[in-house]
Amino acid sequence: MANDVLVFAEHQGGKIVRPTWEALAAGQHLAQDLGTGVSAVVLGAKVADVARELATVDVADVLAVDSPLLAEYTADGYAEALRQVVTERQPRFLVFSHTYQVRDFAPKLAAALKSSFVSDCLGYRKEGDRLIFLRQVFQGKFNADVEVGGEGPALVSFQAGSFREDSVRRGAAAVKVNAVPVTLAPEKIRTKPGERFREAKQAVDLTQAEIIVAVGRGIKAPENLELVKKLAEALGAEIGASRPICDGGWLPMDRQIGSSGQTVAPKLYVALGISGAIQHQVGMKGSRTVLAINKDKEAPIFEVSTYGVVGDLFEIVPPLIEEIKKVKTG
Amino acid sequence: MVCLKQVPARDAVLRLNAAGTWIQETDINFEVNEPDIYALEEALRLKEKHGGEVVICCLGPARAQQAIKEALAKGADRALHLDDPAFQGLDAQGVALAMSRALEKEKPDLIVTGLQSDDFGYAQTGVILAELLGLPHSTIIMEIQVTGQALKVRRELEAGWFQWIEMPLPALLTIQSGINKPRYATLKGIMASKSKPIQKLTTAALGLTPADLALRQKIAKVYVPVKQTKTEFFEGSPKEIAARLVDKLKNEARVL
Numbered sequence: 001m002a003n004d005v006l007v008f009a010e011h012q013g014g015k016i017v018r019p020t021w022e023a024l025a026a027g028q029h030l031a032q033d034l035g036t037g038v039s040a041v042v043l044g045a046k047v048a049d050v051a052r053e054l055a056t057v058d059v060a061d062v063l064a065v066d067s068p069l070l071a072e073y074t075a076d077g078y079a080e081a082l083r084q085v086v087t088e089r090q091p092r093f094l095v096f097s098h099t100y101q102v103r104d105f106a107p108k109l110a111a112a113l114k115s116s117f118v119s120d121c122l123g124y125r126k127e128g129d130r131l132i133f134l135r136q137v138f139q140g141k142f143n144a145d146v147e148v149g150g151e152g153p154a155l156v157s158f159q160a161g162s163f164r165e166d167s168v169r170r171g172a173a174a175v176k177v178n179a180v181p182v183t184l185a186p187e188k189i190r191t192k193p194g195e196r197f198r199e200a201k202q203a204v205d206l207t208q209a210e211i212i213v214a215v216g217r218g219i220k221a222p223e224n225l226e227l228v229k230k231l232a233e234a235l236g237a238e239i240g241a242s243r244p245i246c247d248g249g250w251l252p253m254d255r256q257i258g259s260s261g262q263t264v265a266p267k268l269y270v271a272l273g274i275s276g277a278i279q280h281q282v283g284m285k286g287s288r289t290v291l292a293i294n295k296d297k298e299a300p301i302f303e304v305s306t307y308g309v310v311g312d313l314f315e316i317v318p319p320l321i322e323e324i325k326k327v328k329t330g
Numbered sequence: 331m332v333c334l335k336q337v338p339a340r341d342a343v344l345r346l347n348a349a350g351t352w353i354q355e356t357d358i359n360f361e362v363n364e365p366d367i368y369a370l371e372e373a374l375r376l377k378e379k380h381g382g383e384v385v386i387c388c389l390g391p392a393r394a395q396q397a398i399k400e401a402l403a404k405g406a407d408r409a410l411h412l413d414d415p416a417f418q419g420l421d422a423q424g425v426a427l428a429m430s431r432a433l434e435k436e437k438p439d440l441i442v443t444g445l446q447s448d449d450f451g452y453a454q455t456g457v458i459l460a461e462l463l464g465l466p467h468s469t470i471i472m473e474i475q476v477t478g479q480a481l482k483v484r485r486e487l488e489a490g491w492f493q494w495i496e497m498p499l500p501a502l503l504t505i506q507s508g509i510n511k512p513r514y515a516t517l518k519g520i521m522a523s524k525s526k527p528i529q530k531l532t533t534a535a536l537g538l539t540p541a542d543l544a545l546r547q548k549i550a551k552v553y554v555p556v557k558q559t560k561t562e563f564f565e566g567s568p569k570e571i572a573a574r575l576v577d578k579l580k581n582e583a584r585v586l
Contacts, residue, residue, distance in 0.1 A: 075457075075467060100488050104469045107457035111423065116546035119452050137552060138353070138449055141344055145551040149544075190466035194494035196487060211585065235586075247508030260486060260506075268585040289583040291575065292561075298343075300555075307578055308561040309571055319572035327576050327586055 019097030218273015276301025365444025
């Protein structure tokens with residue numbers, strides 16, 4: 001059986017990153033629907049341990065690309081090494097998780113292969129022989145069905161949470177790790193990455209908060225944050241925010257919730273004037289109860305909310321604070 | 331060189347077209363793609379510091395002139411407007427190919443783009459453009475330092491991590507939103523922009539054939555997403571809504 005699906009396994013310092021498991025689950029799913037096999041590929045320097053861990057997954061084999069030039073991630077190195085692997089193996093689909101690293105090199109790889117890259121998909125479905133990929137457009141206001149044309153391998157990346165990491169099937173026994181040699185020239189790797197660092201220690205740890213009141217663009221002006229603070233006080237909540245609020249300096253960066261900020265899972269998440277673009281949703285969709293107040297009834301935040309109010313937060317929040325105080329003191 | 335595009339305004343009420351293949355583009359307002367505004371601001375600041383020229387490269391129909399004029403009013407020097415009926419509905423590969431043809435002749439020192447568009451959201455055009463032009467690139471950039479022919483940039487990684495990356499010029503960077511505080515156009519800028527050149531480029535001028543622009547991925551259908559969770563909506567006066575919400579939070583969700 002041909003192994004027509006190849007999954008890219010991302011790792012950081014020899015540790016497989018969480019989205020990789022989701023990509024593996026997606027790859028297994030896709031291979032099953034196509035009646036084909038799935039392989040995993042890992043790039044790096046001294047990747048034997050990572051490859052061994054991947055070999056416990058129910059895949060046909062693990063391809064290990066080992067080169068000192070891949071010791072640190074670079075778009076030039078990764079795209080060229082994977083291009084050589086794909087050219088040799090000719091998979092029909094190359095599956096990724098839509099991480100920052102993948103965003104950095106997968107479009108380059110697709111261009112080098114003259115292939116298509118369907119990025120940031122939510123899932124796919126099979127209609128007869130055709131595969132239709134589902135992705136969001138207009139910041140999640142609409143979904144789009146995307147078909148891939150042309151010959152050659154297609155690249156596809158899935159958004160965080162599209163497939164469950166715990167649905168990855170493990171194999172009965174470890175599969176074979178095949179070393180794949182690649183030829184890389186040091187002068188072709190033009191970027192020099194430095195050490196990874198964190199700006200400052202996260203002062204506020206929102207991940208442990210039981211209740212979070214989060215605020216977005218709908219708050220309109222920084223002076224209106226006073227209202228949000230009052231609601232948070234009444235609820236005994238921490239304050240969080242969507243990216244534009246922190247970008248604008250209205251609240252410090254450590255209050256940011258979403259893909260570039262913190263990932264939270266409180267008992268109650270109150271979203272005030274947050275449209276809920278996917279970058280925000282990935283940071284809060286684990287919340288148990290979500291209350292969203294937004295004037296746009298099409299706002300994607302309502303897709304992940306338990307309770308919704310389509311309306312003006314400046315009208316709803318003041319009586320809401322009063323009612324909460326009544327219940328709490330009563 | 332700043333690549334920017336025009337997209338439907340954030341607060342526009344979007345409706346699907348009759349065929350369900352895209353949105354109705356009539357009757358809605360368009361604006362400059364927000365991430366691109368940060369890229370433009372970065373370019374203007376680099377010009378103020380190091381000299382040179384800021385050129386806009388924009389692919390889109392006649393309406394995109396508005397976005398170009400806004401950029402010129404903020405301080406860009408001139409613009410390339412890639413405008414041809416054949417450019418409608420291109421995928422990221424097609425847009426990047428057309429732009430690469432326009433930029434080959436320009437030989438810019440640095441190309442900046444927004445990190446993604448607010449409509450398609452591919453987050454690919456910039457990176458593909460770099461590959462087609464044979465340039466090094468880096469994405470999701472939060473800080474740019476230029477020293478001679480070398481570039482040092484701070485790239486954002488996930489969950490609050492960053493990394494400095496060095497590369498030679500010429501290069502391409504995709505800029506993270508929030509890297510700077512974008513300026514507004516001044517009245518003087520708006521007046522000055524009226525005499526700034528906008529060069530229109532068609533497929534013929536760029537030497538592109540229909541086969542070059544053939545779609546590699548096609549949007550077959552666009553539709554309103556089916557909700558995964560069932561949201562319970564509340565209507566009424568603000569006071570009624572507040573009372574019922576608190577009742578739900580206390581007795582159903584049990585969080586009060």
